[in-house]
Amino acid sequence: MEREITGLLSAAPASRGRTPVFVDATLGGGGHAEALLEAVEGSRLVGLDRDLNAIEAATRRLRRFGDRFEAHHVRFDRLADVVEPASVCGVIFDLGVSSHHIDAADRGFSFRNAGPLDMRMDRTSSLTAAAVVNEYDERTLAQILRRNADERYSARIASAIVAARPISDTARLAEVVTAAIPAPARRNNRQPAARTFQAIRIEVNDELDVLEPALRAAVDALVLGGRIAVLSYHSGEDRIVKGVLRDLSRSGPVGRPDLPPPPGSEPRLTLLFSGGRTAAASEIETNSRAASARLRAAERTGATS
Numbered sequence: 001m002e003r004e005i006t007g008l009l010s011a012a013p014a015s016r017g018r019t020p021v022f023v024d025a026t027l028g029g030g031g032h033a034e035a036l037l038e039a040v041e042g043s044r045l046v047g048l049d050r051d052l053n054a055i056e057a058a059t060r061r062l063r064r065f066g067d068r069f070e071a072h073h074v075r076f077d078r079l080a081d082v083v084e085p086a087s088v089c090g091v092i093f094d095l096g097v098s099s100h101h102i103d104a105a106d107r108g109f110s111f112r113n114a115g116p117l118d119m120r121m122d123r124t125s126s127l128t129a130a131a132v133v134n135e136y137d138e139r140t141l142a143q144i145l146r147r148n149a150d151e152r153y154s155a156r157i158a159s160a161i162v163a164a165r166p167i168s169d170t171a172r173l174a175e176v177v178t179a180a181i182p183a184p185a186r187r188n189n190r191q192p193a194a195r196t197f198q199a200i201r202i203e204v205n206d207e208l209d210v211l212e213p214a215l216r217a218a219v220d221a222l223v224l225g226g227r228i229a230v231l232s233y234h235s236g237e238d239r240i241v242k243g244v245l246r247d248l249s250r251s252g253p254v255g256r257p258d259l260p261p262p263p264g265s266e267p268r269l270t271l272l273f274s275g276g277r278t279a280a281a282s283e284i285e286t287n288s289r290a291a292s293a294r295l296r297a298a299e300r301t302g303a304t305s
Contacts, residue, residue: 001277001279001290001293002031002032004295005092005229006036007039008227008229009022009089009227010036010090012090012226013299014223014227015089015090019042019044020043020089020090021045021088022036022040022043022046022089022091022092023046023082023088023090023218024046024091024092025048025079025092025093025214025218026049026094026095027047027049027054028049028054028094028098028100029057029061029098029099029100030047030057030061030062032094033047033058033069036090037062037068037069042068044069044070045062045065045069045070046071046088047069047070047071048078048079049071049072049074050073050074050121051101051121051122051123052122055071055073057100059071075214076093076210076214077211079091079214079218080220080221084221087223088221088223089222089223089225089226089227090222090227090229092231093229093230093231095230095232095237096232101121105170107119107120108169109201110170111171111173111174111177111194115170116130116170117130117133117134117167117169118130119197119204120204120205122205128204129200129201129204133165133167133173133200134165134166138159138161139158141154141157141158141161142155144202144203145157145158147199147236148199148200149199149234150195150234150235151195151196151199153180156180157181159180160179160180164176173193173196174193177193178193198234202236208240211237212240215241215244215245216244216248219244222300223300225299225300225301226300227297227299227300228245228298228300229296230245230297231293231295232293232294232296233293233294241296242296246271249267249269249271249298266301266302266303267301268301268302268303269298269299269300269301270298271296271298272297272298276294276295276296278293
């Protein structure tokens with residue numbers, strides 16, 4: 001959905017009559033950043049990522065843009081440490097794990113290739129997948145699987161993981177998880193371990209807990225007429241994104257749409273379309289990851305506070 005996102009942000013009213021500044025809060029390999037820098041002449045882009053490998057790869061890819069691009073090794077909930085309030089025309093979040101994480105077996109994100117139980121997006125962080133898998137108690141593991149991945153068989157999987165300890169690598173973890181899922185469910189799912197790997201990755205990187213403050217910081221960074229676009233890939237992420245954008249597009253008290261708005265209040269955002277948009281079939285054919293993507297977007301039309 002790169003083309004659609006580029007179109008939404010490049011068409012932001014805030015981009016007219018000024019030098020547009022955009023933020024890619026999940027820089028990754030730099031694909032979205034490159035598309036925006038190419039689409040909006042003279043624009044600048046600030047890229048954030050917690051993964052130094054991603055920063056290095058994106059910097060190489062975007063070197064031709066010179067000082068129009070800058071990268072920062074920070075987690076996206078620290079966006080306010082990098083950009084001033086009301087200073088950017090557009091912010092993009094492309095959530096979830098990127099292809100360079102999946103493709104690198106030594107990072108431990110993929111159940112397809114044997115690798116260490118790591119899953120850290122920021123390798124300077126202390127918590128690893130090995131600690132989650134081998135040290136968390138059974139009840140906590142089951143809760144993580146339910147909360148982070150809506151895993152139907154969370155209790156069975158958690159019990160199997162505890163019984164199989166110590167688990168040393170991703171291949172063994174995938175075997176244990178697959179065996180714990182009932183045979184009929186395995187036959188209907190070509191990737192039975194995917195949800196468990198997702199849930200553990202989210203726990204290791206604290207992805208859900210930092211998402212809401214990151215989104216609110218991004219809205220504060222937008223100038224009037226600036227836009228935010230968010231791609232999420234599972235229900236846990238999308239619930240948070242939907243909730244934040246919905247709350248900030250209402251004039252009533254946050255979290256209380258049933259109450260009347262205070263005198264003089266106005267919504268900070270206007271939703272650009274209702275619900276979430278999904279990828280076209282043609283895009284899914286060339287990029288299977290797009291099948292689970294959901295895009296939500298909004299424009300800043302009111303004060304930041």
